[in-house]
Each structure stands twice: as C-alpha cells, then as structure tokens.
Amino acid sequence: MGRTSSCCSKGGLHKGPWTAREDALLVNYIQQNGEGHWRALPKKAGLLRCGKSCRLRWMNYLRPDIKRGNITADEDDLIIKLHSLLGNRWSLIAGRLPGRTDNEIKNYWNSHLSKRLAITKDNAGETKKESNGETSNTRKPTEVSSFCNDDNSSNGIGSELLLSSGNQGGEDGGSRGGGGETDQLGVNGDEEIIEKVKAGREELEESGDFFDGCEGLYKGLSWNGSENGERVDEIEDDSYQQLLNLEGEDYIQLESFIDYFLI
C-alpha cells in the first residue's frame, strides 16, 4: 500500500517501537489528565509522537485493563463464533472479549484462526463430497463460513437485519466503509432493503415473539444494555461459558439477537 506522508511523518516525530521512557510519559500524562485530545497530547506530555500513535499505543498496549497472555480456548472459540456473525469487525469482536484489543484479535485471527479454519473447511468440503452433499441445518461453532457471505438460509430475520448494520453505525464509529465491509454486508444505500429491514423490525417488536424467544435464551446472560432494545457492545466475563455452550437452534437465535442489537 505504500507508506507516504502521514501525521507521523511530520517534522521529526519518532516512529517505530516505543521506548520505556515514552511509555512512562504517556502513562503518566493519561493518569493525570485522562484519555482524549490525542492530537494535543504528545506536545503536552512531552512526546515526539503523533497523536494517533499515542492513542494506538495506549489502546493496544498500555491500558491498565489489557489482558496479557495467550488467547484461551474459550476466547478462541468465542472469537470464531463472533467472527462468523460479524465478519472482520474487530473492534466489535474485541468489545465482547474484555481485556483484549481489536489489534490483538485481528492478529490472532490472521495468524492462527484463518489458517486453521481454512483447513477445517477443506476437510469439511471433502467430507461433504463423500457424503453426497448432505447438509446440516445446525451451524457448528467452528464451522465458520462468514455468516455475512452465506446464503443465510438458516435465519431470514437475522440475515436481513445484518444487511443494514453496515452503515447504521453505532458507537463503534460505524462499520467502516473502506471497501470490503460494505460490500460484504451488501449495503450500498439500497433504500429498498433498508425499508424492508425496518418493516421487519417493527413487525418483530409488535409481535414480541423475537423478544420472548430471546428472553428465554438469554436468561442469565449478562448482556449489557440489552433490556430496552439498546445496542449490545460488551459482554460480561462470566457469560463466556454460556455463550460457548450454545448450539443448534439456540445458536441461530444468538445470531438473530446480535444482528438485531447491532443495528
């Protein structure tokens, strides 16, 4: 892609790995003044870095709530499930893995999971061939085939809703355009689809069926902000195992649930 001029290339700013001294300066400043105002921060903190670089360093490495160490098997499984639902929306996935950063998850996916799943998929393909194309209506946790790109036949509601999530944007700053994602979600200002989705939502809200279904499924799960139809951005630690245990119809309902609240 080429690295041309950027904020970091302006007038003698440092690039590359951070030193311990720079880390200390950044941490001290944020502890005293809080996060934000990244563009002005470097000057005030006495750093020769651009604001974006400072923000990235803080968010991905210095934040006190960052969880260090290897991704656990539970987290691994949850990442796979969430990726199958959300695609490459790393920040959203990270939001459901307390202490993990989007960058970390993205790296983990690219270096571990994508390869592993490619192999799994290959094997599944061969198996499928052998069994003469018989398919299952149950989406297994590790059977990732980007939900967004599937035919989504398992769940009309969820898939339609997902279509509109691309440019509605929530506090995640909106799923970014930048190409891939918008295409992946099939959103390009198609008013007809959006109207269809809205109508579908209204219908669900009126009937209450959707919430009734979810209520049973998510009883006990600590979804933040799920009570009043608000977006769900984070999930409590102790909900992992319950999520991981979801399979079959329950898992399909989970897809619908997330799709709904991500709009």
Next chain:
DNA sequence: AACCAGGCCAACCGCCCAATT
C-alpha cells in the same frame, strides 16, 4: 555457528464518520 524461511505482532497507513467551525 551461520544462514534461511516462516510466523508473530506492534506499529503505521489510508480511509471514513461525526462533530465542530
């Protein structure tokens, strides 16, 4: 011991959106 290839991951990049001017 030296070299090489591949993997990992911190950091940078360009782009986008929302808020502000």
Next chain:
DNA sequence: CAATTGGGCGGTTGGCCTGGT
C-alpha cells in the same frame, strides 16, 4: 452548506524471534 478537525477503524507492513537445516 462546506471545510476542517478529531477520533476510530480495518488492512498492511516490517522487524524480531524461533525453528530447521
């Protein structure tokens, strides 16, 4: 309404590390 600014995102790079030869 247009331009600017600030913040955030996903994609990509490149240096370091490790294992194999």
